[in-house]
Amino acid sequence: MKLKNQEVSLDTLDWQILQAIQENSKQTYSEVGRQLGVAHSTVYDRIRKMEKNGVIKKWTVDIDLEKIGINYITARMSVYTDPKESENVAKKLSEAKEVLEVSMSLSDDLLIIAKVLARDQDELHSFIAKKVAPLQGVLRIRTSIVTKKIKEERFLIEKK
16 A cells, blocks of 8 residues: 555555455454465555555444334435535534444535434334424425335445
């Protein structure tokens, strides 16, 4: 891994390590090293450098909430804003515990799109009414409740 003007450049081994740990992050450094034909210390050093430079942002676990009895609804919320306030609205939304994702789109209107989780419709309504609608610059909100998830995965990198 090399740094060029704050941009990280990964070599083939870095990419292979990322793919291996993305497929199974519980693997030991030794297991990854065996797969790739390198020493576990090399894997360790490479991973630490990628963590230090922000390539690997965090280690986490993906829990299926429904399997452990936590029921919730997912909603996609489109928030139309005054262009002067859109950055502030997006920042405030991203601070809310109910919001999992926030992104902006420059289409016909300046639009903020958020993925929101709530226990039920009442909690979702309360969140929108008390925390989103009052934000300065919010012009209009459209909410769509997800009724069925067909696919939900993280992006997986491919071998280089």
